[in-house]
Amino acid sequence: MEKIAVLGAGSWGTALGFVLADNGHDVRIWGHRQEIIDGINEMHENKKYLPGVELPMTMRGYTSLEEAILGVETVILAVPTKAIREVLQSLEEVATNPLTIVHVSKGIEPDTLLRISEMIEQEMEPAKLQDVVILSGPSHAEEVSRRQPTTVTSSSKNMKAAEKVQDLFNNHQYFRVYTNPDVIGVEIGGALKNIIALAAGITDGLGYGDNAKAALMTRGLAEIARLGSVLGANPLTFSGLTGIGDLIVTCTSVHSRNWRAGNMLGKGHKLEEVLDNMGMVVEGVRTTKAAYQLAEKYDVKMPITQALYDVLFNDVSAKAAVDSLMSRTKTHEMEDLANILGERKN
Ligand SMILES: NC(=O)c1ccc[n+]([C@@H]2O[C@H](COP(=O)([O-])OP(=O)(O)OC[C@H]3O[C@@H](n4cnc5c(N)ncnc54)[C@H](O)[C@@H]3O)[C@@H](O)[C@H]2O)c1
Ligand SMILES: O=P(O)(O)OC[C@H](O)CO
The missing domain is CATH 1.10.1040.10 (N-(1-d-carboxylethyl)-l-norvaline Dehydrogenase; domain 2)
Structure with a gap:
């Protein structure tokens, strides 16, 4: 079982943290809004983004990025595309080891016309970036967090990394993960x-x-x-x-x-x-x-x-x-x- 950091305490970050915690992982969810993080730690609920879902005790909220990623090898990046660069720049500053970054956001940056995996490669120093993986597919947070059957795809230039992420998230009850090497098509x-x-x-x-x-x-x-x-x-x-x-x-x-x-x-x-x-x-x-x-x-x-x-x-x-x-x-x-x-x- 792994220590995993989820960056972004919105609907999708919270729902994916829920799946990882269900799979027995130690989940650290980072968000920039104190009241959301307090709600996760004290009430085990993300009232704004996922009301009515009881979050597992093994999911801890953090407002310090440095603390959230301490001892972590895999980071789930779950903020809107507009916030990706800002969060990556903060991550770059506090990362001390090479990270596998799993991005789950769905967007393209206007003007640069870059996909998110390209933005990650641009912002992260090679020494701090192990692999980039994309997790995408038909999946609404409201249903995933109620353990309703869902299928998604894990994609990376490095298929070993995509398969590792497949194993981290795959849940035989409700979350089935496929792989696909076509990073461009998936994004x-x-x-x-x-x-x-x-x-x-x-x-x-x-x-x-x-x-x-x-x-x-x-x-x-x-x-x-x-x-x-x-x-x-x-x-x-x-x-x-x-x-x-x-x-x-x-x-x-x-x-x-x-x-x-x-x-x-x-x-x-x-x-x-x-x-x-x-x-x-x-x-x-x-x-x-x-x-x-x-x-x-x-x-x-x-x-x-x-x-x-x-x-x-x-x-x-x-x-x-x-x-x-x-x-x-x-x-x-x-x-x-x-x-x-x-x-x-x-
Ligand atoms: N909600 C879903 O069901 C779902 C499913 C699949 C993919 N996605 C994708 O996941 C990404 C995130 O979506 P969401 O649904 O979680 O959005 P959301 O609006 O529910 O939550 C966004 C979260 O990001 C935080 N945030 C925004 N700017 C930030 C910043 N600069 N630094 C730190 N945190 C910041 C917000 O405070 C909020 O907690 C999007 O690209 C979306 O397309 C969402
Ligand atoms: O709620 P939307 O429209 O952002 O869609 C969420 C997911 O991307 C659905 O797969």
């Missing part, structure tokens, strides 16, 4: 599905039905696969847990913050009001900006992303964005992906 699928979930929430908010949602999910997956393939992902990854799997759960679950934010936008609320209301991270907003920039840079057609970008940042109404998608020039369903795959073969 791109996990990040970009949030864009489509925002769009699915918007069409639901506008009062459109299941046909519209099925269209968005299917054509959304096509544009995720187009961009992912250009970036070097294995297109098959997008038919797996971190592709279609995560797209399904995020577009259809009431737990999804991205779907809920989209739903409010579709009902006519302003973005700022929606984000204030949520009180938790809605990764899809920044990821839309990053994916829009990637689409421009690599000249990849991403009409749903582009329409959502206009709703979020150019004050285009949700209804006008749907109309613009429906009136696009006619096309062949598989044309673009077929071209990209053809180019990769040649």
